[in-house]
Amino acid sequence: MKKILELKNIYVGNEEIKILKNINFEVKKGEVLSIVGESGCGKSMTLRTIIKLLPKNIKILKGKILFNELDITEIQDMERIRGKEIGIIFQEPSSYLNPLFTIGNQIEEAIKNEKSKKLCKEKVFKILQEVGLPENVYYLYPHQLSGGMQQRAMIAMAIVNNPFLLLADEPTTALDVTTALGIINLLKNLVATHNLSVIFVTHDISLARFISDTIIVMYAGFIIEKGTSEEIYNQPLHPYTKKLINCLPEKYRKRERILTIEGEVPSLKNLPSGCPFSNRCDFKIDICEKYLPGEIKFENRIVRCFKYGNIVES
Amino acid sequence: MRQYIFKRLIQFIPLLLGMTFISFIIIQIAPGDYFTQLKMNPEISPETIENMKKLFGLDKPIITQYFYWLKNVFSFNLGESFTYHVPVSYLIKIRLKNTLALSIFSIFLTWIISIPLGIFGAVKEGKFIGKFLSFLAYIGISIPSFFLAMLFIFFISKTGFLPLGGTTSLFYENASFFEKFLDYLKHLLVPGLILTLTGIGSLYRLMKNNFLEVLNSPYIFTAYAKGLPEWKIYLKHALRNAINPMITIFGYELSSILSGAGLVEIITGWPGMGRLILEGVLSSDLYLVMASLLIGGILLIIGNLFSDILLAIVDPRIRLR
Ligand SMILES: Nc1ncnc2c1ncn2[C@@H]1O[C@H](COP(=O)(O)OP(=O)(O)OP(=O)(O)O)[C@@H](O)[C@H]1O
Ligand SMILES: [Mg+2]
Numbered sequence: 001m002k003k004i005l006e007l008k009n010i011y012v013g014n015e016e017i018k019i020l021k022n023i024n025f026e027v028k029k030g031e032v033l034s035i036v037g038e039s040g041c042g043k044s045m046t047l048r049t050i051i052k053l054l055p056k057n058i059k060i061l062k063g064k065i066l067f068n069e070l071d072i073t074e075i076q077d078m079e080r081i082r083g084k085e086i087g088i089i090f091q092e093p094s095s096y097l098n099p100l101f102t103i104g105n106q107i108e109e110a111i112k113n114e115k116s117k118k119l120c121k122e123k124v125f126k127i128l129q130e131v132g133l134p135e136n137v138y139y140l141y142p143h144q145l146s147g148g149m150q151q152r153a154m155i156a157m158a159i160v161n162n163p164f165l166l167l168a169d170e171p172t173t174a175l176d177v178t179t180a181l182g183i184i185n186l187l188k189n190l191v192a193t194h195n196l197s198v199i200f201v202t203h204d205i206s207l208a209r210f211i212s213d214t215i216i217v218m219y220a221g222f223i224i225e226k227g228t229s230e231e232i233y234n235q236p237l238h239p240y241t242k243k244l245i246n247c248l249p250e251k252y253r254k255r256e257r258i259l260t261i262e263g264e265v266p267s268l269k270n271l272p273s274g275c276p277f278s279n280r281c282d283f284k285i286d287i288c289e290k291y292l293p294g295e296i297k298f299e300n301r302i303v304r305c306f307k308y309g310n311i312v313e314s
Numbered sequence: 315m316r317q318y319i320f321k322r323l324i325q326f327i328p329l330l331l332g333m334t335f336i337s338f339i340i341i342q343i344a345p346g347d348y349f350t351q352l353k354m355n356p357e358i359s360p361e362t363i364e365n366m367k368k369l370f371g372l373d374k375p376i377i378t379q380y381f382y383w384l385k386n387v388f389s390f391n392l393g394e395s396f397t398y399h400v401p402v403s404y405l406i407k408i409r410l411k412n413t414l415a416l417s418i419f420s421i422f423l424t425w426i427i428s429i430p431l432g433i434f435g436a437v438k439e440g441k442f443i444g445k446f447l448s449f450l451a452y453i454g455i456s457i458p459s460f461f462l463a464m465l466f467i468f469f470i471s472k473t474g475f476l477p478l479g480g481t482t483s484l485f486y487e488n489a490s491f492f493e494k495f496l497d498y499l500k501h502l503l504v505p506g507l508i509l510t511l512t513g514i515g516s517l518y519r520l521m522k523n524n525f526l527e528v529l530n531s532p533y534i535f536t537a538y539a540k541g542l543p544e545w546k547i548y549l550k551h552a553l554r555n556a557i558n559p560m561i562t563i564f565g566y567e568l569s570s571i572l573s574g575a576g577l578v579e580i581i582t583g584w585p586g587m588g589r590l591i592l593e594g595v596l597s598s599d600l601y602l603v604m605a606s607l608l609i610g611g612i613l614l615i616i617g618n619l620f621s622d623i624l625l626a627i628v629d630p631r632i633r634l635r
Binding site: 051053078079080081082083084087088090092095096097098099100101102109110112141143144154157 | 531532533535536537538539540541542543546550551554555558628629630631634
């Protein structure tokens with residue numbers, strides 16, 4: 001299938017901090033790709049890099065982002081891509097919606113290439129219906145909606161221009177379980193009906209397995225493992241991924257207490273010269289602390305660990 | 315909404331009563347009241363003094379006197395000035411007009427300059443022009459208004475560039491309405507500009523900081539992510555949110571019109587309420603001070619109500635609670 005997006009050798013950060021390091025992945029048309037990993041590992045930064053909305057002090061240092069064969073790192077007028085070809089939704093819809101404007105107004109202004117007011121409005125009503133919101137939401141303000149409805153409104157805003165790619169940054173983390181399931185099902189439907197590609201960021205590896213075709217596991221700004229969601233869930237390769245899966249709540253029942261991964265994530269400001277996970281790893285060997293493992297490829301899988309071969313990151 | 319306004323008005327009544335009551339008593343217990351001075355004046359007979367005491371109900375206990383005054387206020391009689399021997403309402407009418415003219419002029423000018431400048435400063439934050447504006451604002455805030463007034467007066471007395479003191483020139487009587495208006499405006503310019511210049515700095519800084527804070531909000535990120543043009547993000551999404559906290563400040567400025575301009579009025583010789591109140595307090599001119607306080611209180615109510623209503627209009631979270 002056709003590639004929509006490809007990140008090649010992406011480095012993001014500044015003089016002091018390297019946030020993303022050698023990020024490589026691709027998203028195909030209609031594919032759902034999840035990014036999982038602990039807090040601070042660079043999931044949101046990856047999404048923000050794709051639409052080039054990084055904090056002022058952070059830059060793309062190296063690499064290419066090919067979006068429909070166009071290198072985003074070289075585009076100046078990102079306005080024509082953002083909102084039109086790539087949409088984005090966030091963890092807390094309540095703070096990502098402007099409190100002073102109606103939902104209708106905020107969706108309408110996102111519409112590109114439509115001059116007629118009347119047609120714009122019709123388009124908004126149509127999209128509201130598609131995301132499962134009643135028509136009158138058009139006239140309501142964000143504070144008058146529940147969290148789930150707000151997230152639906154955000155989704156409506158993000159897909160109103162029928163984009164190729166939807167970036168979803170933990171869209172269900174702030175919602176209760178039933179509401180979250182509603183949103184997940186909505187996203188799944190949209191992927192099917194719009195042939196939408198999605199990058200779905202989450203902490204929850206079982207949710208990632210449920211929603212996505214491919215899973216990327218990030219650690220301290222590196223991609224440490226990549227594979228299909230079944231592969232990652234059933235046969236994780238990287239010791240970190242194994243631990244992540246062992247910590248899952250659905251495995252609680254068999255054990256006395258909840259497992260956690262012991263040790264601390266190293267600070268991005270002074271990463272060790274070796275593998276960033278080496279201080280918490282049960283399979284650590286001498287080389288792990290000396291050299292950074294490079295990406296080892298098995299067919300479509302990627303793992304960054306010396307257990308599977310002696311490839312050093314250059 | 316109407317119900318809300320009504321409720322707010324009702325809430326203000328005890329505030330107004332309490333404020334006037336306490337002030338009434340404080341003025342009365344201050345040593346050296348007007349009567350001691352009168353009594354020491356050999357030109358005034360003891361009969362006149364006795365008569366005045368009766369007229370103002372001043373031979374009764376202080377608390378009774380307060381209700382005496384209150385009753386008069388409700389029949390629109392603010393009493394007489396001890397010093398000028400004319401009705402207080404007469405004194406206040408002219409002075410209030412001047413103060414209102416001065417305040418409205420300077421508030422309007424301050425806001426019309428500071429708000430756009432604040433937005434500009436926020437957008438240019440970190441750049442040379444932004445730093446320069448912040449530097450100017452810093453100077454504006456640190457220079458006391460009386461010092462700026464002195465500078466102005468010095469400059470104008472050297473150059474005769476603008477009239478100074480009072481509200482009218484000598485030729486005033488036989489001038490046309492337009493000439494009169496222009497003349498009044500010229501006199502207003504010196505105190506008006508001093509007030510404006512001293513006000514811009516802090517208002518600029520407030521607006522700039524509000525705007526910067528709003529630019530960091532998640533919904534601004536959404537606006538960028540939607541691909542909106544930058545001007546629209548600034549002027550629609552950011553401006554509306556940054557202006558909201560300013561409305562409260564605007565109401566507060568309206569409330570403090572009487573005291574706000576006082577110092578500059580006195581220094582530049584602008585015959586407004588500030589000077590009248592100061593003189594009134596110094597000479598324990600009871601009813602004059604009370605009337606000024608009452609007006610101050612009413613302005614407080616108007617200012618508060620104004621900002622409440624305006625906030626409700628612009629903020630759906632308040633309007634549609
Ligand atoms: N403006 C900034 N300057 C320097 N470092 C930053 C800046 N913004 C973020 N970071 C760093 O970038 C790293 C990645 O942040 P990111 O928001 O992508 O994490 P995340 O994986 O999305 O975490 P979470 O699950 O908590 O959302 C963090 O460790 C953070 O310290
Ligand atoms: Mg995040």
